[in-house]
Structures are given as structure tokens and as C-alpha cells.
Amino acid sequence: MSSCLWIRNGRVIDPANRRDAVGDVFARDGILVDGLTDAEKATAVVVDATGKVVSPGFVDLHAHLREPGGTARETIASGSRAAAAGGFTTVVCMPDTNPPADNAGTVQLIKDIASREAVVRVLPTGTITLGHKGEKLAPIGTLKKAGVVAVTDTNSGVSNNEIMRRSLEYAAMFDLVVCDHCQDSSMTDGAQMHEGALSLRLGLRGWPRAAEDVVAASDCTLSQLTGARIHLQHLSSAGAVETVRLAKARGVRVTAEVSPQHLLLTDAACTSYDTNTKLNPPLREESDRLALIAGLMDGTLDAIASDHAPVTPTEKDCEFDYAPVGAISLETALAASLEALVHGAGAPLPLLVEKLTVGPARVLALDAGTLTPGKPADITVFDHAAAWTVDPSKFQSKSRNTPLAGRKLRGRVTHTFVGGRAVVSDGRVVV
Ligand SMILES: [Zn+2]
Numbered sequence: 001m002s003s004c005l006w007i008r009n010g011r012v013i014d015p016a017n018r019r020d021a022v023g024d025v026f027a028r029d030g031i032l033v034d035g036l037t038d039a040e041k042a043t044a045v046v047v048d049a050t051g052k053v054v055s056p057g058f059v060d061l062h063a064h065l066r067e068p069g070g071t072a073r074e075t076i077a078s079g080s081r082a083a084a085a086g087g088f089t090t091v092v093c094m095p096d097t098n099p100p101a102d103n104a105g106t107v108q109l110i111k112d113i114a115s116r117e118a119v120v121r122v123l124p125t126g127t128i129t130l131g132h133k134g135e136k137l138a139p140i141g142t143l144k145k146a147g148v149v150a151v152t153d154t155n156s157g158v159s160n161n162e163i164m165r166r167s168l169e170y171a172a173m174f175d176l177v178v179c180d181h182c183q184d185s186s187m188t189d190g191a192q193m194h195e196g197a198l199s200l201r202l203g204l205r206g207w208p209r210a211a212e213d214v215v216a217a218s219d220c221t222l223s224q225l226t227g228a229r230i231h232l233q234h235l236s237s238a239g240a241v242e243t244v245r246l247a248k249a250r251g252v253r254v255t256a257e258v259s260p261q262h263l264l265l266t267d268a269a270c271t272s273y274d275t276n277t278k279l280n281p282p283l284r285e286e287s288d289r290l291a292l293i294a295g296l297m298d299g300t301l302d303a304i305a306s307d308h309a310p311v312t313p314t315e316k317d318c319e320f321d322y323a324p325v326g327a328i329s330l331e332t333a334l335a336a337s338l339e340a341l342v343h344g345a346g347a348p349l350p351l352l353v354e355k356l357t358v359g360p361a362r363v364l365a366l367d368a369g370t371l372t373p374g375k376p377a378d379i380t381v382f383d384h385a386a387a388w389t390v391d392p393s394k395f396q397s398k399s400r401n402t403p404l405a406g407r408k409l410r411g412r413v414t415h416t417f418v419g420g421r422a423v424v425s426d427g428r429v430v431v
Contacts, residue, residue: 002029004040005377005420010049014056015354016370025054027377030420034373045422047415049381053349056357057089057120057378057416059369061179061257062233062305063330064154065091065122068109069098074310074398076110079330080118081396082308084423084431086330087413089378090121090361090368094154095132102127102138104146111147119423119431120416121378123149123366128167128178132156137167144174149364152179152233155280155325157215159185165222172228177255177364179231182215182240183281192320194267194282202270204320207282209237216240220247220254231363232256234307236281238291245300255363257305258292260329260336261403264344265289269403275316275323277403279307293345296355303360304352306333310399328397335409338384343410349384377420386412396429 005027012023026033028040036044065079074082076093083091093110095101101110107124114122126143130136132153140151151171157180158164164180171178188211193199195206216232220243223230235241235256244256261279266286269277277283295301309326316323329336337356341347361369368378390407392400416424423431 002040003420004028004036004044005417006036006041006044007047007049007054007379007381010052010054010381012054012371013350013353014371015350016358017372019371020350025371025379027420030377032371032373032375032377047381052381052383052414055353055380055382056369056371057380057418058087058356059090059360059366060088060306060330061092061303061360061363063091063093063308064096064310065093066310067097067113068106072312076113076122077117078396078398079308080120080122081429082328082330083120084416085396085413085429086333087380087382087416088120088330089380089416089418090123090366092123092125092149092364095125095127095152096154100127100131101125102130102132104142107143107146107148120418125150125152127151128153128158129163134158134160134163137163137170140170140176141174144176148176149366150177150179152181154181157181157183157185161218161222165226168222168226168228168230172226177229177231179233180215180219181233182212182219182235184211184214187211192278193270194284196267196285198267198270209239209284212237212281213239213243216243220244220252223254224252227253229253234259234262234281234305235292235301236262236284236288238288241291241295241300245295248300255302256300257303257360258296258301259307260304260333260340261307261327262292263289263340264336265403273320274403275318275320276327276401278320278323278325279327280325293341296341297347297351302363304333304337304355305360306330310397311401313400316401326401328395328399328402331395331397332390332402332404332409334382334413335411336404338411339409342384377417379417380413381415382411382413384411386410388412
């Protein structure tokens, strides 16, 4: 007998199919279907979604799951549970592991661990250069064969434009998107936070917007030169958003993402010297935050990506200058984005859902992010108005480094289904 799922009476938002109406969603044997027979309905798992939103499972383009090599911070198992708790059913993980994913063996190891231990779909990326050192190209064709969905040097970036050009040409041959972290590290040596009036007042070394803007511009130029796709990771500055806007208008094949942290917070959060507010790129000013929101609204920015970056409490428990960068965000991404975009800026709910589902899926041409019948039943149910207070001690992640601890947010995931299987039910991880 087949196993069936019936999610009833929710507000079904499926931007890929322009659906936004109260209704039901059905699955049979892990696959979305148009409807069920009466006999199937009688034996189906039924979820009453009255008053809630039913959306495609969220897709995250940018998570650091830390395994292999950083398992005190996170593992694929714990990171995937954090993802599920946050409504994500597909997570693209970054290759800055130890050893780095610059070879087929490490990619295979990540896939093997994920197939055994992950409760959501985990898709590996490879590095652009060996050891993400920015010097020699990684074997991109071999990485593709091993199963990576993109290449990126993540927080290292690629500072040499010739190497970036060749990586774009090479990756395009294998139909892979190059994802770039836009940072000119010659301008950020020793930088602690956004360069502005506040960094001066706090006595912390500043990180100028220009360090991001110049790389966003060179990336667009090199994408135009090579005709290859490029994706800009976690933009933080108004200038970079404008650069992408203009590049898209002249037909450059560029896409871009923003993190929930940068949508909700500004450098004012650093006033407390809380090391959990130390991010890369740094939290910037209100004008940047508003530009990021405007960029999502007008389609300049394609996706919200978590940039989930777990760091242990011991590592963060030090002076701001010495603390490692990063914040965990898989479990707060929905609520932080809802606060910033929907509750804060009046954006329509379907826009937010698009940027968490089909938007990111399109960036890497992933077969995910829709409720189209025939596709895997990856589904997220959430209450967009439910208020809660962020308590990191309750997180599934192994780490606790969030700048949102103690903050009251609205928006909670109640159910996450991966291939029709309940991974989160009534707000609890059940696997
Ligand atoms: Zn990152």
C-alpha cells in the first residue's frame, strides 16, 4: 500500500506556479500529486494547516556545515537538523572544510556522510582554487563529476582577476556556476566591522563597503567577458546591489543573494561588542539594509541564503578583535526575513517565499523549490505570525553564535517534509 500525505486548508504559496490560495497539498509515496482517492485519504497522514502557510521546502544556497574537520562547531547531522527546524529541505554546503572540498575524495566523503546522517538534502560545492588559496585552479571537471552543484572559494574569495576569468571559463565548460564572496582582502586587513562613524567611535578597525563593491564590479565585468554565469554571495552594501542591478539590465549573467542577518540588523548591533555580531561581510548601515530589501523587491537579488556559520562558544568568548566571524542562522532565517521584509517593509508573503524556494533553486538550476505535481514532496508549513523568543540553547545546531539571542521574532516552522517524510512535526524535529 502506498503512503500518503494530506496537508489541509493552508494558504498554499507556490511562486513557481503562481499559486497563492487556501487549499490542500497531497503526496503519494514521497511525490507530490494533484489529489488522493477517498481510500487513500482515509489512511493518509493528515496535517491541518488552517491559518498557516504551506510552501515548497526552503532551499539554502550557503551553509557552512563544517564536516569534515570542524565537527566541534557543526556536523552534517546537526546542521541538517538545524536546517529542517528552519524549514529548509535542501542545503548547499560550503567547501571550506578541513580538508577542503578541492578534490573528488572529500566531495565523496561529504556525500557519504550526508546520505547516512543528513535529514534534509545536502548538496556539496567544490572550491574554485586548490585549498581556496586563490592561486591554482581546482580540478573543476573532476569536482563536477564527483557531484558538486557549484564552485566557490567562500570567505577566501579569489583576488586574482586572471584566475577568476579562467575559473569562469572552465566552470562554464562543465555547466557549473561560480559563486563568489566579494571581498578585496587588501582593503580589509585587520578589519573588525563596517567602516563608518560607529567603527570610529567603538575603536574597531573598519571594513569599507568599497572592499565589496570593487569585487562585485570586477565579477560582473569578467562574467560579461566570458559569457559565464556568476553568483555573488551574501551582498551587504548598497553599492554592490546597484552594480548587480545595472549589470542585469545590460544582460550580464549575474545572480546574487543576501543573508537574513543583513536584512534585519545594522552595525548598531556591534555597539555591545557582542562577538556574535561580528560577521563577514560585516553588518552595515541602515541605508545598506534598505537597499538590500529594495534589491529583493525589484528582483536584483535572487535569493535569501542563510550563510549559516557555526562557531563554538569558546571561540567567540574573547575580545571583538580576536573573535572569528560568523553567525548561525538556519533556525532563525525565516523569522528574521519575515521581520525585515514582510512585517518591517510590507513585502508580500509570496515574495519572501520565492526568495527562499524557487529563487535560490533557479540560481543553481536545482530541481527543487516548487509544489509541482510529480516533484519530490519537499514541503514546509509555517505560521508567519507566531511570536517566539530566540533561545540558542534550544537550537539543533551544535553552535550558539547568533546575534539574535533573546530577540522576539515572528514566524515559526511547524512542519518540514522531505520526500514526503515528516522531519519536523508540530515544531519539533521528529527523526
Ligand atoms: Zn559563508
